[in-house]
């Protein structure tokens with residue numbers, strides 16, 4: 001069954017933890033978004049893990065270099081997963097995987113900016129990534145003509161464990177599930193909802209159906 005990951009793109013850890021408290025019953029992975037980590041630092045990861053010791057916590061570092069060092073920083077602060085950019089060289093991913101193995105944690109490779117996401121996903125899994133995020137970032141989503149369908153089609157033919165991020169919401173979640181993802185990532189559809197708990201519950205119900 002696909003997991004539900006909430007991407008928390010807020011800037012204050014107190015707000016992020018308050019949101020996570022509302023949605024936790026329906027969420028498998030709590031993601032500290034890149035802006036949140038830049039705003040709050042490693043202590044934000046520690047605070048989130050301390051508040052939710054039974055949840056998987058993902059630090060969306062989007063690391064571009066020094067993979068082993070940065071992954072060690074994330075895992076040392078309590079993260080269960082760290083993201084590494086797929087546009088980096090293989091050695092950066094391999095370094096992060098080495099750190100993940102030492103900590104018993106996982107690396108997620110983020111395909112933001114990658115031209116051939118399916119090809120890179122296969123390479124990243126071969127390097128030891130836990131799963132690969134087929135991702136259209138906030139800027140790409142804002143571009144004219146963007147459709148999450150591209151990611152859904154790629155997930156269906158990837159043949160390796162992938163998540164989808166970039167516009168997962170009530171309109172797309174059924175197709176996202178159908179594509180065979182291991183994780184569906186929802187940010188604005190949850191943190192921007194009038195009732196985040198209801199939004200997370202509704203997404204989770206479709207994933208579980």
Ligand SMILES: O=C(CO)[C@H](O)[C@H](O)COP(=O)(O)O
Nearest residue numbers: 007137138166167186187188
């Ligand atoms: O990592 C991110 C941006 O780089 C976002 O958290 C991710 O794209 C989620 O997007 P959305 O709010 O559309 O669900």
